[in-house]
Structures are given as C-alpha cells and as structure tokens.
Amino acid sequence: MAGPLDGEMRGSRRRLVETLREKGITDLAVLRAVEQTPRHLFVPTGVRHRAYEDSALPIGNGQTISQPSIHARYLEILHLTGREKVLEVGTGSGYQTVLLAHLAAQVFSIERIAPLMQSARENIARAGVRNVSLLVGDGTLGWREYAPYDAILVSAGSPSVPQPLVDQLAEGGRMLIPLGGQDVQTLALLTRKQGTIVREDVLPVRFVPLLGQHGWQG
Ligand code: SAM
Numbered sequence: 001m002a003g004p005l006d007g008e009m010r011g012s013r014r015r016l017v018e019t020l021r022e023k024g025i026t027d028l029a030v031l032r033a034v035e036q037t038p039r040h041l042f043v044p045t046g047v048r049h050r051a052y053e054d055s056a057l058p059i060g061n062g063q064t065i066s067q068p069s070i071h072a073r074y075l076e077i078l079h080l081t082g083r084e085k086v087l088e089v090g091t092g093s094g095y096q097t098v099l100l101a102h103l104a105a106q107v108f109s110i111e112r113i114a115p116l117m118q119s120a121r122e123n124i125a126r127a128g129v130r131n132v133s134l135l136v137g138d139g140t141l142g143w144r145e146y147a148p149y150d151a152i153l154v155s156a157g158s159p160s161v162p163q164p165l166v167d168q169l170a171e172g173g174r175m176l177i178p179l180g181g182q183d184v185q186t187l188a189l190l191t192r193k194q195g196t197i198v199r200e201d202v203l204p205v206r207f208v209p210l211l212g213q214h215g216w217q218g
Contacts, residue, residue, distance in 0.1 A: 059093045090156045
C-alpha cells in the first residue's frame with residue numbers, strides 16, 4: 001500500500017540492500033526479497049525511523065525483530081528454490097515470514113505470544129503475500145498436520161534440538177536453529193541425510209530464548 005513515506009522508505013530499503021551486499025550477502029533472490037519487503041511496517045512507530053538500519057529492534061512483549069543481515073544469512077544458507085514447504089518457529093513481527101513467502105512455495109509459522117501474532121497477521125496481510133499459514137502455540141512441538149518440511153527455521157535460541165522438529169524434517173531437509181545458552185548461541189545447520197541428522201555449526205548468534213516443552217522452560 002503506497003503511503004506518503006513510501007518513496008523515502010524505498011530509498012532506505014535500497015541502501016539496506018547495499019549494506020547487506022557489503023556484509024557479504026550475494027544471493028540475488030534474498031536481496032530481491034529484502035528490497036520488496038517494507039520492514040518499516042513490521043516495527044512499532046516509535047522505532048520506525050530505524051527500520052532500515054542493520055539492527056535488531058524491539059517489537060513489544062519483550063521480543064525483537066532480528067537484524068536484517070541475520071535474516072539474510074539464514075535465507076542464503078537455506079538456498080530456497082521457490083518449491084519448498086517451510087516451517088518457521090517464532091513469527092515475531094512476521095517480517096522474516098514475508099521474506100520466506102517470497103522465496104518458498106508455502107510457509108507455516110508458529111508464534112507463542114498471541115498479541116504478537118495478531119500484529120504479525122496484519123503486517124503479513126499488508127505486505128500482500130498469500131502463501132502463509134499462522135498458528136499460535138508452542139513451536140517446539142512443530143506443526144505435525146503439514147509435515148514433513150523441506151526447511152525449518154527456528155528464530156529463538158534453544159538448549160537442544162526439539163525432537164518433534166527433527167521428526168518433521170523431510171529427507172534432504174535443512175533446519176537452522178540457534179543452540180546454546182540463554183544469551184549466546186551457535187547457529188546450527190542440521191540436514192537429514194538418509195535418515196540421520198548431520199550438524200554443521202555456522203556462526204555465533206544472540207537470540208531470545210525458545211520457550212516451550214522442548215526448549216527452555218518458562
Ligand atoms: N523472525 C522474527 C521477525 O522477523 O520479527 C523475530 C523472531 S524473535 C527473535 C523470536 C520469536 O520467537 C519471539 O516472537 C518469541 O515469542 C518466539 N518464540 C519463543 N519461543 C517460542 C515457541 N516455543 N514457539 C513459538 N514461538 C516462540
């Protein structure tokens with residue numbers, strides 16, 4: 001939806017894409033998705049002027065929208081082709097959900113905080129994507145009804161890999177999940193290969209805790 005700030009925001013978005021290139025993001029599909037997605041609509045009005053900085057920002061309920069370069073790294077690692085069914089745990093503002101919707105066939109996203117999901121639902125609708133299904137609940141249980149998933153993205157830090165998510169990963173599927181302590185984690189890439197799970201550590205990250213039955217106990 002075009003508003004008075006739209007042109008100005010488009011310029012800011014292009015500069016964000018340049019920043020991501022400078023930080024080593026080369027995947028053109030990911031850069032195009034960032035350029036198409038109005039991040040300013042996903043953050044509270046009080047921090048809207050900072051929407052195109054490469055920073056995490058508060059979104060209410062003690063949660064954050066992650067740094068754009070982290071979203072871009074996640075998406076670059078997954079190498080989505082547009083044909084995948086993806087599960088996202090931790091919808092937050094819905095921003096990454098929309099990036100995924102541009103890059104995959106179907107996106108299923110779970111958030112445990114109902115008011116956050118309410119605004120994410122509105123944000124996602126305003127962004128105009130249609131291939132997204134949303135669920136309020138404990139994402140450590142996955143979303144069995146639509147499993148298996150070609151990719152699973154967990155956007156909160158966990159002490160270990162939730163077994164239901166492993167069970168819901170398709171053969172050849174990839175899961176990105178921050179693993180470690182409550183403050184600092186390692187982003188791990190898990191791939192299901194002939195029934196076994198292969199783990200590769202990607203980079204150090206800082207995410208809010210994954211709270212749930214198979215994560216941190218709230
Ligand atoms: N990627 C999101 C965005 O673009 O705004 C930001 C995600 S934020 C860093 C992490 C989210 O995970 C928070 O909204 C938090 O409430 C959610 N979360 C934590 N534990 C969860 C769980 N067990 N199930 C679903 N969501 C969870």
